[in-house]
Amino acid sequence: MKFQKPDVEQFFRTFGIQNFTVSPNEKQLVFSTNLSGTYNLWGMDLPNQFPYPLTFIDQSCQELIFDKNGQFLIAGFDKDGDENTQLYALQPQGGELRPVRIYEGHRHMIAILSKDGKKLYYTSTKDNAMCLNSYCFDLETEEEWIMNEGIDAATYLTALSPNESSQIYLKHFANTYSLAFLHKDDKEYRLTPETDKQHTVSDVLFTSETTVYLLTDYDDDFSYLAKYDVNSKQFSKVVSLQMEDFKSIKYHEQSQTIYIVSEKGVEDFLYAFDIQSGELKKLETPASVIEKLVVTESNNLYVLGRSATSPFNIYKRSANDHTWAACTNYGVPGVKEEELVHPNVITYPSFDGLEVEALFFKANEDVSNGHVILWPHGGPQSAERKSFRAMFQFLVNRGYSIFAPNFRGSTGYGLEFTKMVEGDWGHGPRLDNIEGLEWLIKNGYADRDKILLLGGSYGGYMALLLHGKHSEYFKAVIDIFGPSDLFSFIDSVPEHWKPVMNQWVGDPVKDREKLIEYSPITHLDGMVKPMLVIQGANDPRVVKAESDKIVQALQDKGREVEYLVLEDEGHGFSKKENEIKVNRKILEFFDRII
Numbered sequence: 001m002k003f004q005k006p007d008v009e010q011f012f013r014t015f016g017i018q019n020f021t022v023s024p025n026e027k028q029l030v031f032s033t034n035l036s037g038t039y040n041l042w043g044m045d046l047p048n049q050f051p052y053p054l055t056f057i058d059q060s061c062q063e064l065i066f067d068k069n070g071q072f073l074i075a076g077f078d079k080d081g082d083e084n085t086q087l088y089a090l091q092p093q094g095g096e097l098r099p100v101r102i103y104e105g106h107r108h109m110i111a112i113l114s115k116d117g118k119k120l121y122y123t124s125t126k127d128n129a130m131c132l133n134s135y136c137f138d139l140e141t142e143e144e145w146i147m148n149e150g151i152d153a154a155t156y157l158t159a160l161s162p163n164e165s166s167q168i169y170l171k172h173f174a175n176t177y178s179l180a181f182l183h184k185d186d187k188e189y190r191l192t193p194e195t196d197k198q199h200t201v202s203d204v205l206f207t208s209e210t211t212v213y214l215l216t217d218y219d220d221d222f223s224y225l226a227k228y229d230v231n232s233k234q235f236s237k238v239v240s241l242q243m244e245d246f247k248s249i250k251y252h253e254q255s256q257t258i259y260i261v262s263e264k265g266v267e268d269f270l271y272a273f274d275i276q277s278g279e280l281k282k283l284e285t286p287a288s289v290i291e292k293l294v295v296t297e298s299n300n301l302y303v304l305g306r307s308a309t310s311p312f313n314i315y316k317r318s319a320n321d322h323t324w325a326a327c328t329n330y331g332v333p334g335v336k337e338e339e340l341v342h343p344n345v346i347t348y349p350s351f352d353g354l355e356v357e358a359l360f361f362k363a364n365e366d367v368s369n370g371h372v373i374l375w376p377h378g379g380p381q382s383a384e385r386k387s388f389r390a391m392f393q394f395l396v397n398r399g400y401s402i403f404a405p406n407f408r409g410s411t412g413y414g415l416e417f418t419k420m421v422e423g424d425w426g427h428g429p430r431l432d433n434i435e436g437l438e439w440l441i442k443n444g445y446a447d448r449d450k451i452l453l454l455g456g457s458y459g460g461y462m463a464l465l466l467h468g469k470h471s472e473y474f475k476a477v478i479d480i481f482g483p484s485d486l487f488s489f490i491d492s493v494p495e496h497w498k499p500v501m502n503q504w505v506g507d508p509v510k511d512r513e514k515l516i517e518y519s520p521i522t523h524l525d526g527m528v529k530p531m532l533v534i535q536g537a538n539d540p541r542v543v544k545a546e547s548d549k550i551v552q553a554l555q556d557k558g559r560e561v562e563y564l565v566l567e568d569e570g571h572g573f574s575k576k577e578n579e580i581k582v583n584r585k586i587l588e589f590f591d592r593i594i
Contacts, residue, residue, distance in 0.1 A: 032061035054094030067117035081570020129495035358405035369399035378457030407432035426518025456480035468523025484550035536569035
């Protein structure tokens with residue numbers, strides 16, 4: 001029997017996993033997934049692999065932790081993409097969502113439970129929307145007190161010492177400038193040495209009351225594992241790897257092991273560092289990109305990961321035989337993994353000689369329509385990785401090749417490379433994308449008259465800017481929630497983002513002329529190709545007014561522009577029916593143009 005080519009719904013009936021946790025006795029796995037079409041918490045009794053629903057809230061989950069005794073969970077949900085996470089308690093068997101910390105219009109984050117399960121520590125925008133406060137809430141008496149008032153920049157509670165008498169706070173001045181501070185005995189100590197050079201601390205943990213391990217790129221271009229001695233106040237570098245950014249750490253006390261997830265360009269790696277011997281051992285991984293790592297008391301590892309041809313799944317590594325086994329088995333319904341396309345990793349020189357790495361998903365010859373879609377990623381201080389995107393695989397299956405460059409400002413290539421986008425949103429990264437297209441054309445990857453443009457968030461901004469300044473390269477353009485005016489964007493971001501905006505984007509007064517030039521709304525005259533603009537009405541990062549403005553301005557000039565607004569989404573598409581609707585629209589738009 002013959003079957004039709006997979007429809008958009010098959011690719012977008014691929015389920016996602018946002019978050020997960022494991023009960024202390026490892027008998028239950030709890031994860032946020034959209035099995036029902038919207039995100040809810042589901043449970044799985046290990047080693048069985050049949051899930052059952054725990055919640056019916058139909059909302060994305062940002063926080064998820066078990067208490068140390070396995071008696072309850074704390075879960076955080078927002079409302080239709082508004083990112084204002086509220087905290088609830090939940091029994092392991094599901095049922096009632098008991099409100100714990102609710103403050104409408106504000107966000108609660110980084111929930112930490114005390115060892116006895118009686119206290120909840122968290123950071124919130126309430127009372128201090130710009131710099132944040134951290135709180136301790138007594139779950140028995142329902143008393144709450146402020147542990148730390150943020151000043152100067154957004155300040156997050158990151159770690160508690162074993163007896164919970166000391167805390168570590170991360171102060172976020174910029175994406176490339178974050179410092180960690182130890183609070184002990186009413187005194188504050190900075191974990192990295194004093195220096196005028198900006199650097200980051202990205203993760204921190206206590207191995208004892210007197211020893212802290214941290215990931216930092218202090219005095220280096222790539223982050224590494226370092227140690228801070230609480231008694232002597234001494235900082236020391238412990239272990240690093242050339243051209244790899246260490247991005248997260250977990251500790252297993254009994255074996256004295258620190259597990260490290262590292263990032264190198266488009267892939268992640270996993271290491272075990274033996275504190276006593278100083279040996280760093282590379283471990284096999286079941287996925288190209290690791291989104292979350294959990295280490296249990298029995299030294300089993302659980303990871304949430306994905307690869308270019310495999311969507312989100314949870315995997316377990318047994319401490320006994322060191323083998324990985326899949327706990328979930330999500331794939332693309334009706335499509336074998338070998339039918340999906342692995343990207344080629346290419347590098348090319350940009351206009352100033354800077355080497356740029358990129359992914360190229362090439363459509364198979366039997367389906368190729370000869371067109372290439374340029375995908376500038378979001379962030380911009382992020383990167384396109386070897387991680388599954390249903391949209392990519394669907395479009396490639398329908399004949400479109402995809403070019404995804406990690407232009408200057410991307411992560412995974414060192415601090416200096418990541419800082420290159422700061423104050424330069426519209427020049428260097430823009431030309432990196434254009435040079436990439438020229439490289440594709442010269443090397444036979446693309447035809448000059450068969451290029452399309454699609455981007456979301458910063459990528460949507462870049463799509464608008466490239467359209468305005470380089471429309472000759474593109475047949476059509478799609479912008480998904482991209483800023484159109486950098487002045488109004490700076491003014492409308494969440495309050496706790498505002499301290500970083502001058503360094504990240506630019507100062508509206510000092511950099512006025514540059515911000516005018518870098519704003520897509522300035523270049524309306526160049527936007528002459530057919531456009532599709534997509535926006536979530538509840539987006540707190542790039543508000544709907546940014547898309548309204550560019551659409552109205554183009555319509556006033558009589559340009560061809562379609563506008564799709566999703567009333568129950570934010571900065572992304574969490575509901576299956578919306579995801580399918582958006583991607584149907586993208587395909588129909590491109591198919592009509594070519």
